[in-house]
Amino acid sequence: MLDRLKPLRPYLKRYRASLAWGGLSVVLYNCSKIVMPLLIGRAIDHISRHVGERDVAHDAVWLLVVAVAAAIFLYLTRWIIIGASREIEFDLRNDLFANLERQPPAFYHEHRTGDIMARTTNDLNAVRQLLGPAIMYSANTVVFTLAALPFMIRMSPRLTIFAFLPLPAASLLVQTMGRRIHRRFERIQAMFSDISAQAQENFSGARLVRAFAQEEAEVARFETANQEYIRRSLMLVRLMAMLWPTLEFVLGISLVATLFFGGREVVQHRLSVGQFTAYMVYMVQLIWPMIALGWVVNLFQRGTASVERIDQLLRQKPAIWDEPAVENTVLPEIRGDIEFRGLTFRYGAAEILRDIDLTIPAGTSLAIVGPTGSGKSTLVNLVPRLLDAEAGMVLIDGRPIREWSLAQLREGIGFVPQETFLFSTSIRDNISFGVREATPAQVREAAVSAHIATEIEEFPAGFDTLVGERGITLSGGQKQRTSIARALLRNPRILILDDALASVDTYTEERILLALREQMKGRTTIFISHRVSTAQSADRIAVLVDGRIVETGTHEELLSAGGYYRGLYQKQQLEEEIAVVA
């Protein structure tokens, strides 16, 4: 089992001083606890021998001193060991988050967010319990039992055998029932997350539920899930209600055995009343550590499984990362030449892009059009290396893309993804994401270029308006333009807009394109669009069909070529004419 805890070694090493102090306080705490029954026993013997008040007071003072010492050492033990477990939890959580941040988007397609969240919460919690309570209670049990046993055996070996017989049963009971309780608890937790997810989806999708008149059906569905949750919870309550009485019964047997056999020892004058009392106190003191032992075994089992799961995430190497030789090299600033050379790209076995040869000279703009699912997003994702093409298939400024460090490459690129994502912070923070030193004037300027500034300034809190659950909901078009402002603020050499104008009207689109032309002078721009009105403003247009570039040229060239682009143009012209007539 210790082998399975190997991943924790570096963390334990970091806090070895704390753990050593913790170990020392465990020993000192148990030493004080061991002395206490002896003092009580001595006091009782003194009382039964009718010694003077002074002696009894003396015993009481000693008892108090030892009790205070025990309390202090217990406090130190908890503070140091539980504190160290929290520190390790903190380090582990940071390391996990940092490693998850390095993973490419594909990682999040392969792993469910819920699973990752569970590992970073439940599993971390299990590891913390292993490092804190589990280590502390097992150390206490081992030290106390080892220290108390010699005293107890010296008092009466026979009594010790009888008194100890039922104790392992208590420990075993806690362990087996604890395992069942945990299993049921996990099922309840899973059910609870289902209920929460159902409620959350109903609240976020409130509009859809109302529109489809599904309120009643959803209430019924929720009630069914809620009923199942309660049923499982009651099963847990029953199990837990059984645990304590059974435990008390088993431990009661042990105390009865001690009383019976110990009483006989006293009657037969083999033990004094004081010694017998001390023995009884040892037994009572041993009860909790024995119970804890069963519980600790469960904590260890759960904790080791969690350590393995967390370690899998920690060892997950980011699929897209700098080669060691490249990591710290800084090449001259990116100019913005992009070249796809004989590019073929697959998701698993499915070939998505085929034989693509395309050059986008620095300072020019390229529009990519094509049917849905033809591979447009895939192609542009290769530029900031959100996806990785085979070596030598993508070049920036004539250099294979992998020769640029990811940091330098991505710093030079402004990327507006197809699905806009805004953090639940202020609009200002959303726009200045990744450009911490941006001044309010620069943020506003970017917003002006993206044609969103006036609308933002009309909100009561202006740029400080919160978006998302705690603030206002922006419209699809507003979100897209905020996202464009975010990309522009980086002042990138390469700007990529993946269908980023889809949610704005043609009038706004025109104004944004005009501003972009100004902003992106001398920089490279790629925009994916389904609209000819967007594409025609680019220096060149590439048509991607079924993963192949089938046409390239200017708007006029492609119109006269009479291919896909011309068809698209005619269709959209017709749509516009119909819209005007209607």
Ligand SMILES: Nc1ncnc2c1ncn2[C@@H]1O[C@H](COP(=O)(O)OP(=O)(O)OP(=O)(O)O)[C@@H](O)[C@H]1O
């Ligand atoms: N992570 C992925 N794993 C497997 N297949 C994928 C993945 N992402 C995209 N695809 C597939 O690759 C193909 C191209 O997708 P892509 O998003 O590049 O198309 P697109 O031209 O941008 O489409 P649209 O215009 O609808 O946005 C699609 O068939 C899609 O189902």
